[in-house]
Structures are given as structure tokens and as C-alpha cells.
Amino acid sequence: MFPGMKALRRRIGAVVAVLALALGMVAGLPGPAGAASRAGCLVRTSLGRVQGAPEAGTCSYLGVPYAAPPTGARRFRPPAPPAPWHGVLPATVAKPGCPQDLTDAGGGGVEDCLHVDIWSSRAPGGNKPVMVFLHGGADVYGSAGDSGYDGAELAARGGAIVVGVDYRLGVLGWTELGGLDPRYAGSGDNGLRDQIAALAWVRQHVRSFGGNPRDVTVFGESAGAISIDALLAGHQPERLFSRAVAESGPGYLVHTRDYAQAVASRVLTAGGIRSIGQLDSLTTQQVLLLQQKAQNGLSGLAGAVFFGPYIDGSLVPGPVVDRIAAGSARNVDVMVGTNENETDYFAMFEPAVLNYPLSAYRSFPAVLAARKQQMFDVYAADRPGETEGRVVNAMLTDQLERVPTLRLAEAQSHWRPTYVYQFDWHVPYVEGLPAAQNLGAMHTLELPFVFGNLDLGRVPRGAATVAANRPALTRLSHDMIGAWTSFARSGAPGWPSYTAAVRATRIWDLRPSVQDAPQENERALWNDYSFPDWDFLA
Known part of the structure; x- marks a missing residue:
């Protein structure tokens, strides 16, 4: 595709979607529950209606929440279920990804980031195969909304439903705080828990978008593939997906418990952190600066695998x-x-x-x-x-x-x-x-x-x-x-x-x-x- 064409197509699609939404508000609800309107890409889920944008061969639904915002008291907690919404959720514009380092001067993303982006093939019929993508980025950067992960072409050509997942990164997703406060034991795998929550959400809701919840494939690259390895080592991964594709992500890079504790110690020491309250009081920008400080002085390879899933004995029972x-x-x-x-x-x-x-x-x-x-x-x-x-x-x-x-x-x-x-x-x-x-x-x-x-x-x-x-x-x-x-x-x-x-x-x-x-x-x-x-x- 020529540079800029995809963005232009998406803007046009958003305008069409807004017009379709306006017409829908006049004419009433779309057809049967779970059927995507070919004109306006409007679907009904058990949480509420979602308005997507039509693209060539697909409907895209961007920034659909699969969990409650991990903010406030939930900052270092496992993901909680999303709340239903009233009316129609507009899902035509990409939302920011999770907080991450972008430059030495600062970071990007927002903490209210537990969303999925969905590209649904508009080919006739339902029960399409579902492909859920976990992005790479050393577990410190990346987003489902990155242009390289746009799933429209894959969904359209493959006759599939493609789902991209945003999950917590860096300190916010992969720091084990159980040694600081036993109530936070397991927080070092919260990024993995986010991915599990997203996969569970897909199983529950993807039929509304034309997908088969019993035909889910998770695929990921680099850090995303390492997370898939960790999921494969868990208890009954088939409850979340039927198939898995791990691209360039060896399972030996899933951390040991000792490694996770060493990472946490380095993070807490870098910020002089002695309580969860101190961590909660930090702004997002301060968390990113703490993360950067904790990684200073590491070799390139150590920095690339500093954060990530670890063998906690429960969620990931063993090597x-x-x-x-x-x-x-x-x-x-x-x-x-x-x-x-x-x-x-x-x-x-x-x-x-x-x-x-x-x-x-x-x-x-x-x-x-x-x-x-x-x-x-x-x-x-x-x-x-x-x-x-x-x-x-x-x-x-x-x-x-x-x-x-x-x-x-x-x-x-x-x-x-x-x-x-x-x-x-x-x-x-x-x-x-x-x-x-x-x-x-x-x-x-x-x-x-x-x-x-x-x-x-x-x-x-x-x-x-x-x-x-x-x-x-x-x-x-x-x-x-x-x-x-x-x-x-x-x-x-x-x-x-x-x-x-x-x-x-x-x-x-x-x-x-x-x-x-x-x-x-x-x-x-x-x-x-x-x-x-x-x-x-x-």
C-alpha cells in the first residue's frame, strides 16, 4: 500500500462510520445481535453496542476495553472486568497504548490502556477464525495501534478476525512487588494477566464481531512470543486458545523467580521505594523515569530482557x-x-x-x-x-x-x-x-x-x-x-x-x-x- 493511503482510508472510514451512527440513531438498532452492519460496522455485545469503521474488506473497531482501567487502587493489581456502557461506544479512532519510554526526554501512552483493536473480515458468514496478536518490544514499548500491526490486510485476505492487544509494560506490568507487600504477590506477571484477560474477553465477545470463540489462535513476536511460551506452560492453555504461533521468542527467556526478584530490587532501589504508597504516588511520567533509571547501565541484551513474565509457581508453574x-x-x-x-x-x-x-x-x-x-x-x-x-x-x-x-x-x-x-x-x-x-x-x-x-x-x-x-x-x-x-x-x-x-x-x-x-x-x-x-x- 502506498504511504499514507491506509491513514487516509481510515479517516474516510471514520467519517462514514459517524454518518452511519447518526442514521442508526434515527432508524434504531442494527439487525440481529452479533451481526455487523455492512454500512456502519455497528455490533452489539453483552457489554453494549460498538461502532466501528468500514475499510476495504473489513470493519475495524479500535480501542475497545477488555478490562477496567488499571489506575488508582488498581495500578499494580490484576486486571478487573470492564464495566458495561450505555449507548454506542465509538471505536473508530485508535487510542494511546500503555505508558512506555519513547525518548530520553519522556514517554508516551496512558495508564487507561487495556484495550483491543479488532479487524473483522466482511466476507459472508460467521464463525471466522480468530487471530489474537501480542506485540513485541522488550515488554517496555509497543502497542496494538502501531501501524505495522494494522490487521486490516491480514483479516481481509485471510477471511479472519484479527485482534491486537495492549497490555501493561515495564514497571507497571512486570515488577514483582510481593516482597514489598504480600498483598501484591504475583504483580510481576500482571502483563501476562492482562493478556489472559484479553483472551478471555475474546472468547466471550468475539462472536459479536463474526468470529468463532472456539477457533482462537494467539500469535506474537519477540516479547509477545515469550509471553505465549509462558501461557503454553500454564494450566490448560486450551481454555484460552486452540492454537499458538510464537515468532522469534524462545521460552528460555521466561524469567526465574530469582530473576524477577532481582529486577524488582533494582527498580525499588533506583527510586528509594519502601512502600506501595510511594509507588502509587508517582505520576506516570515519574514511573517511566524510574524505569529508565533502573535500566541504566545494563548491557543491550540485559536491557532487552529486563522485564517480562516469570515462573511464579502458579500462573507459570515451571520452566x-x-x-x-x-x-x-x-x-x-x-x-x-x-x-x-x-x-x-x-x-x-x-x-x-x-x-x-x-x-x-x-x-x-x-x-x-x-x-x-x-x-x-x-x-x-x-x-x-x-x-x-x-x-x-x-x-x-x-x-x-x-x-x-x-x-x-x-x-x-x-x-x-x-x-x-x-x-x-x-x-x-x-x-x-x-x-x-x-x-x-x-x-x-x-x-x-x-x-x-x-x-x-x-x-x-x-x-x-x-x-x-x-x-x-x-x-x-x-x-x-x-x-x-x-x-x-x-x-x-x-x-x-x-x-x-x-x-x-x-x-x-x-x-x-x-x-x-x-x-x-x-x-x-x-x-x-x-x-x-x-x-x-x-
């Missing part, structure tokens, strides 16, 4: 892969995947990342230290002509993302057919440019293809590449949308399932293929490493 191996998700269809060059993402912020020598690879597992050079040599032999820094990043991608993800897939495959993909497409390299201008299939790069917006404006030469290759890239996007929505409908995305014996993997590139055990010699180098829960604060 993710152990729980999945024991059958916690035996009734859930699972698809997982990673991108070929995940860590290239960080070079957009710190170009030196791609030039790190082997000696600077400090997060390499100590138990494998004797094999470090040997492993490097194997990776280097598979990448003739690559720089030392590129080879180190390939190893780091496998340590942080690919191999742990395959461990989860293997654990789940004992209980249910499980599917694995790898996203390999990237902006073509240009000889002579600095390494940070020649990025591979980095973290997050699959998202513009899954959502169908092909917005690569932040990737070096991304917009020009799309302009020059739109037909081919559109075909790749359509193939991926077809796979994601096929999985949402049936639990089968269109390629063989993954097993330890075959390791069938869908490779996403301009010519998608299925490969058995890609980069197997590299994966096998990690066989003796158990991937314990990492402690990046040590």
Missing part, C-alpha cells in the same frame, strides 16, 4: 520447555519459527554489533568454553567469505533464538503435530556498504509479510526494495498470510510437521521451500547444552 515436554500444551496446536539473522536487528542501533570478534562473545556458555573455537570454525566453514563478526552473530542467533526454539518444537512434537519455519528473505546486500547497511533476515523482519503491509521503511534500503520488487514481495506476503490463516483454521499451515527425526522446516524466501534439518551441523553443536534460564543481570 517452559520442561512443562511443554510434560504435556502442558498437549491440547494446543503450535507453530514456531525464527529469522535467519536475528541479531542483525541490533546493528540498527549499535552498528559495532556486526563487527564483534570471537573474543568479545562474552555471553557464550561457559560450559562450552573449551569448544568455542571449534564451533566458530564450523560456522565459518558454512559461511565462506563472511567476516568474523558475521560468524559470531550467526552463533549468537542460534544460542539466543533458533536452537532454543527448536527445543520447544521438539518437546511439543511428542504430544501434537508441531510446525517450524525459518524466515530467510532480506534486503539484497550491496557490495562496499558498511555491515550495518547490509542487514540480513533480522529480528522482526517477517512481520510486514505476516500483516501484509510490506512496511520496510526503517530497514536500510527497505522502502526502495519494496518499490522495485513489489509483485514478488507481495506474493511472498500472500503465501505467508495463507499459511498463518490456514494454521488458524485447521492447525496445519501447509508443510510437514516437525519431529526430531526429520526436522521439516518451512523456509520463507522469494521461492519458499521445505528443508529437512537446515543448518543441522550447527544445531547439533549445541546438543550438550541444556539452555538453562539465563541470568543477564549476573
Whole structure:
């Protein structure tokens, strides 16, 4: 889609929706409860009526509350049910996301942020598959309203209902305060509780928007995928969703209890906080400044995983892969995947990342230290002509993302057919440019293809590449949308399932293929490493 067209279409849709709402107020209620008016996208839920905006092939409903505002006495409490409303709830304009750091000078978002954005396919019939998206952002930034997560194209092309979720971030969503006041035990997983509340809301209300509440798929990327891993390790996740897609989010990054307590201690110490009352007295801006202070001095990797879900023994009973191996998700269809060059993402912020020598690879597992050079040599032999820094990043991608993800897939495959993909497409390299201008299939790069917006404006030469290759890239996007929505409908995305014996993997590139055990010699180098829960604060 051309730049600006989506925003223009949404403004036009909002005007049409207002006119339709005015006509509805004159003519009375729409048709049967739960049926979306094709003219005005007006639906009736058990909480009240909701007015959306028509778009090409969809109705969008933006900023619909799934929980009560987490403000005042609810600030560090689990989410409470939303209150019904009178009249018609206008849902034609995106609402702010949850509070988050945006610049060194300040943050954005509002604390009254527990909303969902819904894009409903206007294809005939109901009982459409439902796809609930949990955004990434290191659990400190991001919003369902981000333009890259606009679900209109995915919903329209896939004949689905797409739901984006806003959930509490940073200090407000992921700080365990039980040590400060026992009444707040479990607050370190409030972001996860928000997601659970949103999924429960979807199960209860999505039929009003044309969706099938028994056909819900949760999908997420990065921090959102890590939350999905935590949910899969919980008690009977099938009560919330039937299927799950985790994109670039290894389950080993779900925190331990000790880690969560260390994060809380760092936060409270940074602000000299000794009581819940002190925390409650802080303004939103002061909370964000406290959060920033707590993260000052952390390495890039420690900062990226500082906040997030943790193993509390109840909501998340134990380590993710152990729980999945024991059958916690035996009734859930699972698809997982990673991108070929995940860590290239960080070079957009710190170009030196791609030039790190082997000696600077400090997060390499100590138990494998004797094999470090040997492993490097194997990776280097598979990448003739690559720089030392590129080879180190390939190893780091496998340590942080690919191999742990395959461990989860293997654990789940004992209980249910499980599917694995790898996203390999990237902006073509240009000889002579600095390494940070020649990025591979980095973290997050699959998202513009899954959502169908092909917005690569932040990737070096991304917009020009799309302009020059739109037909081919559109075909790749359509193939991926077809796979994601096929999985949402049936639990089968269109390629063989993954097993330890075959390791069938869908490779996403301009010519998608299925490969058995890609980069197997590299994966096998990690066989003796158990991937314990990492402690990046040590």
C-alpha cells in the first residue's frame, strides 16, 4: 500500500462510520445481535453496542476495553472486568497504548490502556477464525495501534478476525512487588494477566464481531512470543486458545523467580521505594523515569530482557520447555519459527554489533568454553567469505533464538503435530556498504509479510526494495498470510510437521521451500547444552 493511503482510508472510514451512527440513531438498532452492519460496522455485545469503521474488506473497531482501567487502587493489581456502557461506544479512532519510554526526554501512552483493536473480515458468514496478536518490544514499548500491526490486510485476505492487544509494560506490568507487600504477590506477571484477560474477553465477545470463540489462535513476536511460551506452560492453555504461533521468542527467556526478584530490587532501589504508597504516588511520567533509571547501565541484551513474565509457581508453574515436554500444551496446536539473522536487528542501533570478534562473545556458555573455537570454525566453514563478526552473530542467533526454539518444537512434537519455519528473505546486500547497511533476515523482519503491509521503511534500503520488487514481495506476503490463516483454521499451515527425526522446516524466501534439518551441523553443536534460564543481570 502506498504511504499514507491506509491513514487516509481510515479517516474516510471514520467519517462514514459517524454518518452511519447518526442514521442508526434515527432508524434504531442494527439487525440481529452479533451481526455487523455492512454500512456502519455497528455490533452489539453483552457489554453494549460498538461502532466501528468500514475499510476495504473489513470493519475495524479500535480501542475497545477488555478490562477496567488499571489506575488508582488498581495500578499494580490484576486486571478487573470492564464495566458495561450505555449507548454506542465509538471505536473508530485508535487510542494511546500503555505508558512506555519513547525518548530520553519522556514517554508516551496512558495508564487507561487495556484495550483491543479488532479487524473483522466482511466476507459472508460467521464463525471466522480468530487471530489474537501480542506485540513485541522488550515488554517496555509497543502497542496494538502501531501501524505495522494494522490487521486490516491480514483479516481481509485471510477471511479472519484479527485482534491486537495492549497490555501493561515495564514497571507497571512486570515488577514483582510481593516482597514489598504480600498483598501484591504475583504483580510481576500482571502483563501476562492482562493478556489472559484479553483472551478471555475474546472468547466471550468475539462472536459479536463474526468470529468463532472456539477457533482462537494467539500469535506474537519477540516479547509477545515469550509471553505465549509462558501461557503454553500454564494450566490448560486450551481454555484460552486452540492454537499458538510464537515468532522469534524462545521460552528460555521466561524469567526465574530469582530473576524477577532481582529486577524488582533494582527498580525499588533506583527510586528509594519502601512502600506501595510511594509507588502509587508517582505520576506516570515519574514511573517511566524510574524505569529508565533502573535500566541504566545494563548491557543491550540485559536491557532487552529486563522485564517480562516469570515462573511464579502458579500462573507459570515451571520452566517452559520442561512443562511443554510434560504435556502442558498437549491440547494446543503450535507453530514456531525464527529469522535467519536475528541479531542483525541490533546493528540498527549499535552498528559495532556486526563487527564483534570471537573474543568479545562474552555471553557464550561457559560450559562450552573449551569448544568455542571449534564451533566458530564450523560456522565459518558454512559461511565462506563472511567476516568474523558475521560468524559470531550467526552463533549468537542460534544460542539466543533458533536452537532454543527448536527445543520447544521438539518437546511439543511428542504430544501434537508441531510446525517450524525459518524466515530467510532480506534486503539484497550491496557490495562496499558498511555491515550495518547490509542487514540480513533480522529480528522482526517477517512481520510486514505476516500483516501484509510490506512496511520496510526503517530497514536500510527497505522502502526502495519494496518499490522495485513489489509483485514478488507481495506474493511472498500472500503465501505467508495463507499459511498463518490456514494454521488458524485447521492447525496445519501447509508443510510437514516437525519431529526430531526429520526436522521439516518451512523456509520463507522469494521461492519458499521445505528443508529437512537446515543448518543441522550447527544445531547439533549445541546438543550438550541444556539452555538453562539465563541470568543477564549476573
